[in-house]
Amino acid sequence: MSLQTLSPVNFKSWKELESLSKNEFKLNALFESNSKRFQEFSIQNKDFLVDFSKNLLNEEVFEQLINLAGEADLKNAIKSYFAGDKINETEGRSVLHTALRTSKTNSAKVEGKEVFEDVQSVLTKIKSFSDQVNSGERKSYTGKKFTDVVNIGIGGSDLGPQMIVDALAYYQEDITPHFISNVDGDHVSETLKHLNPETTLFLIVSKSFTTQETLTNANTVRDWFLKSATKADVKHNFVAVSTNISAVEDFGIAKENIFPMYDWVGGRFSLWSAAGLSIAVSLGSKKFQDLLDGAEDMDTHFKTSEFDNNIPVVLALLGIWYNNFLGAESEAIIPYTQYLQKLAPYLQQASMESNGKSVDRAGVKVNYQTGTIVWGEPGTNSQHAFFQLIHQGTKLIPSDFIGFKNSLHGNSKHHDILMANYFAQTEALMKGKSKEEVHKELENNGLSVEEIQKLLPFKVFDGNKPTTSILIDELTPRSLGKLVSMYEHKIFVQGVIWNIFSYDQWGVELGKQLAKNTLKDIESSQIENQHDSSTTELLKYYKS
């Protein structure tokens, strides 16, 4: 079944939300007038507590947002998504990364065709390969145990696996992970300079196996390897993950060393597939399964919960409220753990590549905002970097604060300080600091009336800045899987309501073609392609 193609701006709920958005939403007053606000605007699902009460909305707005999901036929869209319908219509594909973590139902269908057994057989291959590497049973070409593993890939074949491996470093096996993504030769050389070809395992990950950066890097790495080894040794130290089996074989990788991917799994949602081989190798097969199980927990919650009690749905609707009705252009992701440093860059691809579209599902240019700008950094570091702008700047930036009840290494003194900041910031962003409070503070500090008058306007905080607190028991492979799946479904819901196709990326494809032509101009003696005068002069300057 195809997704419906109605423009959301014609929905009754959209019009209601437009008129509601003209009201003022003062968080302090909303809390004062409703002692149950936290209970009404929070959702707990096992180890996840999502408190969205510090957002600029009241019961009426929430009701209309839920109506919006209803009018957009979200219920049937979710059915189509999990049923493996070809909802990625412009590429003629299903969107079934959820099938990669399906374990409970023993069934996952792509357009009616059962794929469960096939998915499980690849998963078994991933697990036994990573177990063999970690136990030392699978050895390098000189018979040594692998000490390092290098993932060579870009975009979805890099960001997801890298974010997970980084986030779960606490659980790491005795092998050091590395990631080569950028075609920047300095990045490659910098990584290789520390590595020994005799003990390094290379994973070339490319769904298409045509990506310029990945193939260039893979060739460079293989040439480096061949300085110490022979072509026959490649099969011991190189494996590949791809849908394009013949291109991988042409590259010189043996069939038994190829892990398949599926065209019904988008690159930016592929960390659950063999594209996550670096995760399985770095963390061990058990932890990889835990990650999948956590994602499946969230899939089940998303599929079965009513919209007003459904974490991804509510997060998606809040995003739409800010983006389409209150004029916000971006949203910040602030995890209070250094382990999640790469979460924002990962979500940038997942979200912005998916919903950065301006033509609707009927092929018509939209007349409303779609995908937001996603950015962020862990707290407390970000408090000393960009929080000033969130507190006192002119922009509206709704922010997700992600925190954990327990630290991993058990340093509770540090953890309490970290979490005190987590709670204090959302409270301060909401409450602000009134003129009266500032006045009193300055008076207590002994400032004169004149000095107080001069300083006061700069020390006032308007407050009323919205945040959502996502409080999780502990950062584990399982809870991380659940968190990532939560954001994946948020992205899906927003795409459904915005009436856009979230699973293609024609804008990126254009960039790939353009670079090829420009490279020809750099490599040949003449600039043959037609460029604007700025680009022509820049190219001439570079070539000189």
Ligand SMILES: O=P(O)(O)OC[C@H]1O[C@H](O)[C@H](O)[C@@H](O)[C@@H]1O
């Ligand atoms: O895995 P590959 O085929 O090499 O693709 C790597 C990346 O290429 C492009 O940037 C696409 O837009 C991404 O979605 C994809 O993840």
